[in-house]
Amino acid sequence: MRSITVVGASLGGLASARALREQGFDGRIHIVGDEVHRPYDRPPLSKQFLSGSNESIALETGHDAALDIEWHLGSAAVALDCTRRSVTMASGQELVSDAVVLATGASALSLPGARGVAGVHTLRTLDDALALRESLVPGVRVVIVGAGFVGSEVASTAVEIGAEVSVIESTNAPLQRVLGAHVGRIVAGLHDRGGAKLLTGAAVRGFVTSAGRVTGVELHDGRIIGADVVLLGIGSQPNVGWLVGSGVEVADGVVTDRRGATSVPSVVAVGDCSTVRDPLTGLLTRDEHWTAAANRPAVAMxxxxxxxxxxxxxxxxxxxxxxxxxxxxQFAGEQGPDCRIEIVEGDPTAGPLVAVYRRSGSPVAVLALSSPRSFGQWRRQLCGASRDVGASR
Structure with missing residues (x-):
């Protein structure tokens, strides 16, 4: 194997290139990216970078120059020919190599009627963050649709800047899908105490505009929430449309096994664009978190x-x-409706706290609010139990 093309120039792509070199690959590495920017860290986009308190988001370090990467930026991949292992870019350039790494990430979801309306934003890229940051000034009315991680982080940042913030969540509690309803209601207290107005069980019908600019968000019950700025934080979709007809299996992402292997030999996938099939149940799980994009490429390479x-x-x-x-x-593990939740440390009304999720008496997940030491201890227990289970299969 003398050449590898990595499609995706974000964390997963850079981590893949690093892992290839660490594991002894000395051939050519091409990295293709649709953005013109070199790899940058996305989590600060909703926090320190958005507030202007920290401009340092570059992922590359001085050591990465030794990776000898051939960069192809500002032109998205539009087709993959698995037979020839060729990647065609929007510019018309074609890269033929011995293997391909799919790390194209995901795109932010939008809502009907949002397109082309000034003042309505999504947040996924550096350019998104720059546009949103320009509009966040003291006193501005900000409405955030979706109380997931991104929406909640932007709400916190906007409050800190001095904005008047309302958060609209369609479920009964923030982060309900990840943390469960009970803990989600505890997390809701962060918004209340932090200074944002949280509306749960509220669905968006559309947007109120004037001269092409948003002035409010209309809910299904007829209420209108005044807004100068709207952020849609309602989730993402994997960037896999360009793989249609390639032969790579796709189902809410590129389907891989737990080693990163796809349905096509010499093609692996990592990061937000991939979904992993459980070998026992056949269920697919797309893990969109930073740690998965940072750590899984080593295994896939x-x-x-x-x-x-x-x-x-x-x-x-x-x-x-x-x-x-x-x-x-901080949250580790996987919870479900069959879990019993126990607050093992702290105060659920004011925090800090630690909550343990148990299934059939055994801990399967842990949540901590500002309790890093206790969280680390519980997380190590979960990882140890996972290794034991894996060894017994």
């Missing part, structure tokens, strides 16, 4: 360089963190 013979698999304990209203939220 072993799969690629070994010709698919490597047996190393991804960690089975997902981990995510978020900074909101000067509170660090």
């Amino acid at each position: 072993k799969t690629l360089l070994s010709g698919g013979t490597s047996t190393e698999t991804f960690s089975t304990v997902p981990y995510v963190w978020s900074d909101q209203y000067r509170t660090r939220i």
